Amino acid sequence: MVSTLPLNQTSPPVSSRRNSWWRLLAAAPPLVFLAVFFAWPVGAILLRGLHSGGTWNVGVFGDVFTDPTMRRVLWFTAWESVASTGLCVLVAIPGAALFARYRFRGKRLLWSALLVPFVLPTVVVAVSMLGIIGGGGLTGINLNGTVWAILIAHVFFNYAVVVRTVGSTWSTIDPRLEESARALGAPPWRVFAEVTWPLIRSAVAAASSIVFLFSFTSFGIVLILGGISHRTLEVEIYDQTAKFLHLDLAAVLALVQLVVVVLILVWFGRSQRRRSVLFDQRSASETEHLAETPRQRWFVRSNLAFMALLLGTPLFVLVVRSFATPDGWGFGFYRSLADSRGGSTSFVPPIDAIGNSLLFASIATVIALVLGLCAAWAIVGDGSVDSDSRFARWTDTALMIPLGTSAVTVGFGFLIVFDEPPLNLRSSLWLIPIAHAIVALPFVVRLLVPALRSIDPRVREAAATLGASPRRVWWSVDVPIVGRALAAAAGFAFAVSLGEFGATAFLIRPDRPTMPIAIYRALGRPGVYNFGQAMAMSTLLMVLTVVVILLIDRFRPAGVSEF
């Protein structure tokens, strides 16, 4: 999420007053949507947690912090996310260096392929981990239920965030800075510590804060891999609500989580402003080179081998195991997806979930795109200096909060708010795509804003001086650039919705499961066939997601990537 503001040196536009009205108007739909479907449910949780029996009661926090079980959950959530973040950064820094400094065959393709684990549904990630380190899997090692399974899954899931965020910043650093340091007598490690690190530090902080938030609010992975002893806040909230019906306790936990998330976001925003160093950015083609010395070649090869292992193995194992039925290789597990006799909890054939998922994802994508586009226009304005206003920054921040808020909180909030008038949507199918849209919206905005910002106002001005009317300018400058970003955002929103698990788990109706829900249900039932079904369904979901991601990448605007 490191965004480098282009330094557009233009005078304020003549129409700035009209401009600001128009921006307020554009900001209204996303902000209203956020207020109704995010602030209200979350506010209701807040109220539920703090306000019981007609009085404000802050003592509930004390109860949570003194309860040994809850303290264990809090402690585990905290250290597990710190460990995941640290491990992920450590493992991914060499990968970032590889992309920043070397030219090799298949670089572009690998850059896109890295995204696959990140957009892969967490349920699928967890299932593929079970396939490798779940005992009886590829390695024969059984780490299921240990913290290692969770940490490995988190690294797999977040690797791309660090490599891509840090790598794209790193690639803009002039290699001559590092060469100057070497000529001035700095050995390689000091070149890194004293020149490279200070310049990539803010990108590392940006990536770390994302990884931390994802690990802190990790749900699907911990639910499936953590066993009974390892539970994050997110899993605890779900259990307290869905299993024990302790809504008040769940509300307090959700509140604690929300406070942490907001604190992290605020800290991150401050530190970004304070620490970022502006430097002359080079284009990647100027800074990359072929591996020349044996040492460099070794670095490139070992890095590529590591990536193949980290990213390829889980996906490979998933596919292999989906075909390895007890009766030999075949489509047995896939065929069983059409059976409706799978178990008592699902009275619909799992294959129906595919149609459900596609339907929900389509609706969610449309909602997220329309709102995201309004929001992005409101944030960017016409791209001039004065449009980087306080209003724009607040809108931007407000739209990012759902990214850090757990999906479980959103789902839980919906459950509390929308089961009574004025909005009784409890049994409505609309709640699911709306929840998905809330989760997807930050991604959409993050993709659209840089694309809109990348339009240099001087290009518009140039078009205008060449005789283009405002409408022509919009059509011939804005649309082609934003159109590509919009396609990419659509793909992202679709993928997010396909894989969404946390909120869906609360809102789903038994007869309309989505694919991740169907996978989770299959895992919950004993027997080889049910496990195989989970593998088969996960493979299908993975293929669907990969197709969407490949489509995104075709449309990705060149040189603009924040994820």
Next chain:
Amino acid sequence: MTTPFLSLNHVSARHGKSETYALRDVSFEISRGEVVGVLGSSGSGKTTLLRVIAGLHAVSEGTVVLNGEDLTTTPTHQRSVGLMFQEHALFPHLNVFDNVAFGLRMAKIPKSDRSIRVDEALELVGLTGFGTRDVSSLSGGERQRVALARTIAPSPSLLLLDEPMGSLDRVLRDRLVPELRELINRLDLTAVYVTHDRAEAFELADRIAVLSEGKVIQFDTPSALDAYPATDHVAQLLGHG
């Protein structure tokens, strides 16, 4: 004849892993205190030549000997050469003082001596009092001077300059070139100066190596070059129509 200070013996260097050569069988010797200009059009291999001397580009054949020591495989940071780039490559996260002090810190010069030497270097380039300035606030000419101060502060045995005036405008260049010449003389530095500008080379260099397609085609004093250009290409580079 005195022993050469820097000598390149049949040095060849490839473009990366490919079979094409950036430098082909380059040999020359430089005495202590001499300023050698390397003149050539873009793509002639002149920057690669500097990078080879600095240890930033691998030599595929031949040796580089500095002060009697074979440096061919010595890593850059142990060579004690000062290198200055066209874009100056000032560290954007450090202020002027810390930029200039960087090499002194690497050489483990004690803190008290360090600040004296930084001040000296800044004084030499005419930037006394600029220590606390942010490098982003400097003008083009000031950046160039800071880069020079940073390069000479650790007292390198050899100064390598890669088009140091390349990013400056004509007026500034005309003022800075004589200053640089004066500074090099005063500190009695040995320097290799890469440029594509004939006037600069003539004003600064004791001798000039003309490079074309990775080969040294002539290496002589400016006046000799002027009088007897070896090939048409040399004559062209010197502006003889």
